Amino acid sequence: MENNYGNLIIIGGAEDKTDRRDILNEIIKKIHGAEGDIAILTIATSYPKEVGFVYLKAFKEIGFERVRVIDIRSREEANEDSIIYEIEKAGCIFFTGGDQLKITSIIGGTKLYEAVKRAFLEGKLIAGTSAGASCICTTMMVSGVEEISPTKCKIKMAPGLDIIKGAIIDQHFSQRGRIGRLLNAVAHNPEIIGIGIDEDTAIVFEGTPQFRVIGSGAVTVVDGKDISFSDISDIENDEKITIFNSRVHILPQNYGFDLKERKPLKKILHEVEKDEADR
Numbered sequence: 001m002e003n004n005y006g007n008l009i010i011i012g013g014a015e016d017k018t019d020r021r022d023i024l025n026e027i028i029k030k031i032h033g034a035e036g037d038i039a040i041l042t043i044a045t046s047y048p049k050e051v052g053f054v055y056l057k058a059f060k061e062i063g064f065e066r067v068r069v070i071d072i073r074s075r076e077e078a079n080e081d082s083i084i085y086e087i088e089k090a091g092c093i094f095f096t097g098g099d100q101l102k103i104t105s106i107i108g109g110t111k112l113y114e115a116v117k118r119a120f121l122e123g124k125l126i127a128g129t130s131a132g133a134s135c136i137c138t139t140m141m142v143s144g145v146e147e148i149s150p151t152k153c154k155i156k157m158a159p160g161l162d163i164i165k166g167a168i169i170d171q172h173f174s175q176r177g178r179i180g181r182l183l184n185a186v187a188h189n190p191e192i193i194g195i196g197i198d199e200d201t202a203i204v205f206e207g208t209p210q211f212r213v214i215g216s217g218a219v220t221v222v223d224g225k226d227i228s229f230s231d232i233s234d235i236e237n238d239e240k241i242t243i244f245n246s247r248v249h250i251l252p253q254n255y256g257f258d259l260k261e262r263k264p265l266k267k268i269l270h271e272v273e274k275d276e277a278d279r
Helices: 022-031 048-062 081-089 100-107 111-121 179-188 267-278
Strands: 007-011 038-041 067-070 092-095 125-129 139-144 155-159 167-171 193-197 201-206 210-215 218-223 247-252 256-258 263-265
Touching: 007 022, 022 048, 022 092, 022 125, 022 201, 022 210, 038 048, 038 081, 048 067, 067 081, 081 111, 100 111, 100 139, 100 155, 111 125, 139 167, 139 179, 155 179, 167 179, 179 193, 179 218, 193 201, 201 218, 247 256
Parallel strands: 007 125, 038 067, 038 092, 092 125, 167 193
Antiparallel strands: 007 201, 139 155, 193 218, 201 210, 210 256, 218 247, 256 263
């Protein structure tokens, strides 16, 4: 699994914007002292002014003033040099929630898409919440019936932004009962690691294949590499899928996962690293 990994904060949606704001503070910490603004891309939402205002207000109350809202409604706009200039100045590119298909269909293959990929490869922070989280992967979850057992043809997937390879992300995870559809996605290709992120919860990559969890919820990782049997290719549409030996990990704050080694990371590892950094 080749991947630059880069700097990423991928949020399960509904992150706290009014109280502790732990995830938004993590974004500020990542770009503290660095040049550039936070560019809030409201492509996914049908309410760009309202959503943009919420983030402007939240970051301002934290004490971070360098925030710009960039709303793009067409592929023509996604190819404008003025937009690319704004993106290139940014220290963090943040995709809001909404409809992930709006993000990929509007910016895929455009100058804006290439600018986002360049920013990622240069080590700038890429963040996304809800739809903005799902679109980060090579293949993204678009829709699926919630709160049911894995069922053939009950999910829809599509090409994403191809920033994270070898994984598929689902958001609002436990709040909307999405374990069935994540297992379904992994059953389609057990090489892919399924990552379900709860609301007000995020995974943080810092240039390595390891991510750590922050926030008030948990992250569910579904690893299908050791699946010994699945009948997804043999059954009819709308039938329940049989899966043997899928691995599931539940990771709250400060625990993590190594995508390359496909193994969870114990909390003590992060505590030791923090203690050493504080010395």
